[in-house]
Amino acid sequence: MKKIGVLASGRGTNLQSIIDSVENKEIENAEVSVVISDNKDALALKRAKKHEIPAIFIDPTTFRTKEEFDEEIVRVLKEYNCDLVLLAGYMRILSPKVVNAFKWKIMNIHPALLPSFPGVNAQKQALEYGVKVSGCTVHFVDEGVDTGPIILQKAVTVEVNDTPNLLADRILKEENRLYPLAVKLFLEGRLEIEGRKVKIRW
């Protein structure tokens, strides 16, 4: 049984899509073992509890440094023997300690077609730039911000009267499909990283 740990700061629709895919066996032989949040009010924690998944709030204000906070995250992820760590709307940048403790075992989902529009407000950035197509990207996490090897991407058309919220909603629907697929491919051992490239054995 493979164990998935999820870091989430907010709403948690991507977390939900992973939980659902595990429950309906689209992702086999796996469980979401722990959900960790830096926000005690995160809806993601409520979603986890509803599915009887340990939901742990780690209060960033009780640590002297970001490194100490991140050490606690690593400790909890290790305590739950996580084989894979998912960032799902996690609003902090991981320090190299975390990245290296789970080297090439951390994934993130980003609401744009990377390398375009990394960082926050990706959908707004895309609209302001005037692209006709945006989308979402699942990638492995390295020490940069949204820079790691790309696993899967899905394009979404930008509509004439789009607002950041409308575009975000359409991209989110695709995110919620794409992330479980990337997780499934990883857990089935179908992903191989060669430099910047991720080879998929379909």
Ligand code: GRF
């Ligand atoms: C998603 O748009 C994701 O791409 C980004 O943060 C948002 C999280 O949404 N990293 P949710 O909390 O999974 O609903």
